[in-house]
Amino acid sequence: MARKVVAVMAIVILSVVLVGGQTGDGFVWWGTREPIYIFGNDGFTRENGVVAGSGSAADPYIIEGWQIDMTNAAYGIYISNTTRHFIIRRCVIKLAGGAAIRLSTVRNGRIEENRLTLSDIGIHLINSHTNIITGNVVAYNHFGVVMAIGSRGNTIYGNSFIDNGLNGHDPAQWNTWHYGGRGNYWSDYEGVDLDHDGVGDRAHHPLRDRYPLIVPPVAWKQIFPVGPDFAGLTVSPCGMFVITSETPIVLEGRDPGIGLAKILYSIDGGAWREYTGPFTLSGPDGPRTVAFYGVDRLGNVEAVTALAFLLDNNPPQTAILFGYPNYLDEIGQWITSNTEITLELLSFSTYGETATYYAIDGGRWRRYTSPFTIVGPDGPRVISFFSRNASGNTEAVHSITVFKDNTPPATRGVRHLPGDAGHMTPAEQVGTVEDQASGLNDTTLPPVVERPVQTPSQRSGS
DSSP, X not given: OOOEEEEEETTTTOOOEETTEEOSSSOOOOEEOOOEEEESGGGOOGGGTEEEOOSSSSSOEEEESEEEEEEEEEEEEEEEEEOSOEEEESOEEEEEXXXXXXXXXXXXXXXXXXXXXXXXXXXXXXXOBSOEEESOEEESOSEEEEEETTOBSOEEESOEEESOSEEEEOTTOOSBOOBTTBOOEETTOOOOOTTOSSBOSSOBTTTTBSSXXXXXXXXXXXXXXXXXXXXXXXXXXXXXXXXXXXXOEEEEEEOSSSOEEEEEEEETTOOOEEOOSOBOOOSSSEEEEEEEEEEETTOOBOOOEEEEEEEOOOOOEEEEEEOSSEEEOSSOEEEOTTXXXXXXXXXXXXXXXXXXXXXXXXXXXXXXXXXXXXXXXXXXEEEEEEEEOTTSOBOOOEEEEEEEOOOOOOOOOOOOBTTBTTOOOGGGOOSOHHHHHHTOOOSOOOOOOOOOOBOTTTOTTO
């Protein structure tokens, strides 16, 4: 009988699938495979990535848990000319030369909780109707979502569109970009949320998203780094999953025949052990391997599957530096709108990419790529920042209040009494009450100094 054992990362990659349903915020991960092409209702087969379902509204076909990483492939998942109900969910697709997911002449599809990155198009609908797109991370593609050739009646909500060349394209405006008072997160949205209800105060045009979200809404936080509390599923350039020693690994076996008897696993080529519960990887950072297989009650043995990991337990540390002009006194750090602010990594992971994020005055998190300045009104302004390793190791958020001052001083001269330089009559006073109150009676200004690198531990007040 067929059997299948899958590795489950309760935090990073997968969740535990139990009898009667699924728990956790992760996903069942079956492995890396070639692109999926389904033509017609008869194309929904296990060979084409379907893991469950019968195609009805109550029991849709499920295409779940696949990683498709084929550089310049025409597509990741391509479904054409179907009317059966199906769900594409919790897949990781990147580097498609065409579209990560493409639906052509399709009805009754649902695309949810996928990570679609670094492709020409994240999701492409062609002449497709009444489909739902929700809970996805669509990032760093040339185009996020494209509605083409008469696609209408589709509903798109609760997604995170992050730094695509063009986040969304719906020229005919025949589709709905919100549902139940909830729209999507757009990294290029420039509106504000004055009532702090999490929804922008004006629509996101030209897609007519009436309820644009201020914060990325993705419930599956493990899939993409968008804030300091986001752990992450990350794949290193050499194809290894990057994890920490706190990442529990769960092995789950299925055998539709006589039943599964046991699961065996091995770490780094060591002795085979019988699996009894979640385990973690310990020891020095670096490449690690977990191999596993299942055995049914008749002694049939599954082929060994091996997964490669990079163990990374080094947390990042970030410092903030202020360029010219700046001044530091007992009140705090003073800057102008010309002061360049630099975020510098003092320590970071040996493996993968360490990313730094910052926010100004409690606004949205932005990826730090180069020094920035603060515009807007003078007065106290708050800069928050943190860094995150590829493993999900994230430092605590640091916040510092700076005082922005673009207003030049106002100086007046005074005429002193002959023979009495220290006293003046009211008639001989030339300055104003404001001048006297401000104390600007000395032409010597305090020196402007560069702020040295400060570590988070040195900024006790931040």
